[in-house]
Amino acid sequence: MADVLAYKPRPGEIPTDPGVYRFRDPAGRVLYVGKAKNLRQRLSNYFAPLRTLHERTRRMVTTAASVEWTVVPTDVDSLQLEYMWIKEFDPPFNVRYKDDKSYPFLAVTLGDEAPRVLVTRNRKIPGARYFGPYPKVWAVHETIDLMVKAFPIRTCSDASYKRAMQTGRPCFPGQIGKCGGPCSMTVTIEEHRAMVDDFVAFMAGGDERFTRELTKRMLAASAAMDYEAAAKYRDKLSAIEAVLGKSALVLASDEDADLFGIAEDELAAAVQHFVIRGGRVRGVRALTIEKEIDISSAELVDQVLQQAYGDAQDVPRRILVPTLPDDAAELELWLRERRGKKVEIAVAQRGQRADLMRTATLNAQQALIRHKTRRTTDYVARTQALTDLQDALGMTEAPLRIECFDISHLGGTNVVASMVVFEDGLPRKDQYRSFNIAETTDDTDSMYQVLRRRLAYLDRPEELEVIDPTTEEVVGEDVGEATVRRKPRFAYPPQLLLVDGGQPQVEAAARALRDAGHTEIAVCGIAKRLEEVWLPGDDFPVILPRTSEALYLLQRLRDEAHRFAITHQRRKRRNDITSVLAEVPGLGAARIKVLLKHFGSVAALRAAEPGQIEEVQGIGPVLAQNIHTHLSTR
Numbered sequence: 001m002a003d004v005l006a007y008k009p010r011p012g013e014i015p016t017d018p019g020v021y022r023f024r025d026p027a028g029r030v031l032y033v034g035k036a037k038n039l040r041q042r043l044s045n046y047f048a049p050l051r052t053l054h055e056r057t058r059r060m061v062t063t064a065a066s067v068e069w070t071v072v073p074t075d076v077d078s079l080q081l082e083y084m085w086i087k088e089f090d091p092p093f094n095v096r097y098k099d100d101k102s103y104p105f106l107a108v109t110l111g112d113e114a115p116r117v118l119v120t121r122n123r124k125i126p127g128a129r130y131f132g133p134y135p136k137v138w139a140v141h142e143t144i145d146l147m148v149k150a151f152p153i154r155t156c157s158d159a160s161y162k163r164a165m166q167t168g169r170p171c172f173p174g175q176i177g178k179c180g181g182p183c184s185m186t187v188t189i190e191e192h193r194a195m196v197d198d199f200v201a202f203m204a205g206g207d208e209r210f211t212r213e214l215t216k217r218m219l220a221a222s223a224a225m226d227y228e229a230a231a232k233y234r235d236k237l238s239a240i241e242a243v244l245g246k247s248a249l250v251l252a253s254d255e256d257a258d259l260f261g262i263a264e265d266e267l268a269a270a271v272q273h274f275v276i277r278g279g280r281v282r283g284v285r286a287l288t289i290e291k292e293i294d295i296s297s298a299e300l301v302d303q304v305l306q307q308a309y310g311d312a313q314d315v316p317r318r319i320l321v322p323t324l325p326d327d328a329a330e331l332e333l334w335l336r337e338r339r340g341k342k343v344e345i346a347v348a349q350r351g352q353r354a355d356l357m358r359t360a361t362l363n364a365q366q367a368l369i370r371h372k373t374r375r376t377t378d379y380v381a382r383t384q385a386l387t388d389l390q391d392a393l394g395m396t397e398a399p400l401r402i403e404c405f406d407i408s409h410l411g412g413t414n415v416v417a418s419m420v421v422f423e424d425g426l427p428r429k430d431q432y433r434s435f436n437i438a439e440t441t442d443d444t445d446s447m448y449q450v451l452r453r454r455l456a457y458l459d460r461p462e463e464l465e466v467i468d469p470t471t472e473e474v475v476g477e478d479v480g481e482a483t484v485r486r487k488p489r490f491a492y493p494p495q496l497l498l499v500d501g502g503q504p505q506v507e508a509a510a511r512a513l514r515d516a517g518h519t520e521i522a523v524c525g526i527a528k529r530l531e532e533v534w535l536p537g538d539d540f541p542v543i544l545p546r547t548s549e550a551l552y553l554l555q556r557l558r559d560e561a562h563r564f565a566i567t568h569q570r571r572k573r574r575n576d577i578t579s580v581l582a583e584v585p586g587l588g589a590a591r592i593k594v595l596l597k598h599f600g601s602v603a604a605l606r607a608a609e610p611g612q613i614e615e616v617q618g619i620g621p622v623l624a625q626n627i628h629t630h631l632s633t634r
Helices: 039-046 055-063 075-089 137-150 158-167 189-203 207-223 227-245 297-309 328-339 351-377 379-393 443-459 503-516 549-582 589-599 602-607 610-614 621-632
Strands: 019-024 030-036 066-071 096-099 105-109 117-120 128-131 257-264 268-277 280-290 318-321 344-347 401-410 413-423 433-436 465-468 484-486 496-500 522-527 532-534
Touching: 019 039, 019 075, 030 039, 030 055, 030 075, 039 066, 075 297, 075 328, 105 189, 117 137, 137 189, 207 227, 257 297, 257 351, 268 297, 268 351, 280 297, 280 351, 297 318, 297 328, 318 351, 328 344, 379 549, 401 443, 401 549, 413 443, 413 549, 433 443, 433 549, 443 503, 496 503, 496 549, 503 522, 522 549, 589 602, 602 621, 610 621
Parallel strands: 257 318, 318 344, 401 496, 496 522
Antiparallel strands: 019 030, 019 066, 096 280, 105 117, 105 128, 257 268, 268 280, 401 413, 413 433, 465 484, 522 532
């Protein structure tokens, strides 16, 4: 492959103005759309030597056959044009969005003569105002039932309304007091429109105004001894308070904002969009995003905001994001045009905003995990993953049993390894293993050690494993009565060994297989930073498509091995310090637990003076001095 693209523009040909660029394939299809404040500077990144590009970016530019650009007057114009072209061409290398589900909305049909409120998933009703989305459809119905008590607006269908207006007989909901539209003959079109406006204003966040106004009217009616009117105001106030009680006050009561929590890896991202009006979460929307080329967190936020507000009718005055996009000022101007007022994009850094951002991010992390693991529950997807993996790695059969290994250490100390097992694309947690390794900072040597120990069981299946029952880990030799022996569960070989790492780790694994005489077992590695799959002896990695079931399977194996290794290392460190403290005369298990809970970490306990240790309940001066002396000498 040539290191320079044939369609690379000549020097000085690309302007330095702001604009939007498009990469096209030989058939003219738009592959990627991007914007830049300086086209020459931005496009030069794509035409750097191919060996220096991110693998997925390299795949995009080598698939393309041409690049074209359009100069625009301002950065805001480039943002608008980029959004328009992405919507028009749907380029395969731009980030792709997928709603986690089709959410129900509460809609008010403001375009009708007598607007109605309804539950819908259709976002294209002409002139409608939408609120939500709501996570459950029953939540929307419940909100409407409560709100109609305070704002009796129309709920009947258009056919029922038309029939009632023609016959002079109220619709059925109107007859039972569930519809307060003009068809009930209790209000005029104008009076009904005023109630609809109040309904919309309340749902948009005007909580305080209506609560104060209804309370004032209720007290006034009561003072005038108009108890029937006072009771109606009381019931309306109760309905409003019931709606407000459904959502906790998460920000200041006058805060209208949208908050975006984002969790991402190299291939995908999950977004949790919290709609906050009047300080309360009025709706939550989840998105999953598939990334084709390498983009930064700031660029991802930029794309998310364009997607969220490109066709939006409701733009709040403040948008809270985890990372500020590079063109935040231009985005604010773009959003201001849609809102008609100033819009602020800010990072949630402290206080209630930061707490809510942590909640949204946690939800996004869980959504990303669900997105990545959902495919493993599908038999067809698992079968496809194993078949794709067989083809990508050039194996003679599908790897029905895969073992993945990961090394974890803390600055060269407490070196441990984990082995996780997947059979038929599903985890076999009863066959997971963890290993202790001699102190070393060389991951490749650690990987070699672990694989030689694991492969040794293939040659002596009649032997029994030596297991420490307190940790369930495999030990290299019998360490006394604390160990037990049992028949090994991995006495037959896997079809594929997967290691967490790139070319060096893969070569170490291949060397272990050769030295053990088991070259029939395939081996590969997955490098986390670029999600590249490496094979032994290859100078270039295997790049699996972003939507490949095989890549998702390898990622899940790698992530599970990493989780299992970290868990074992933490348990090992905790056991080590507990063993050290247990050597102090007069210090039992209960006091050790209290000590560690009080100081929060081993480092804090080691740094504490005897007087500070003495502050812990149940620790006297003599015992505190003994603990301090013992830890300082270890």
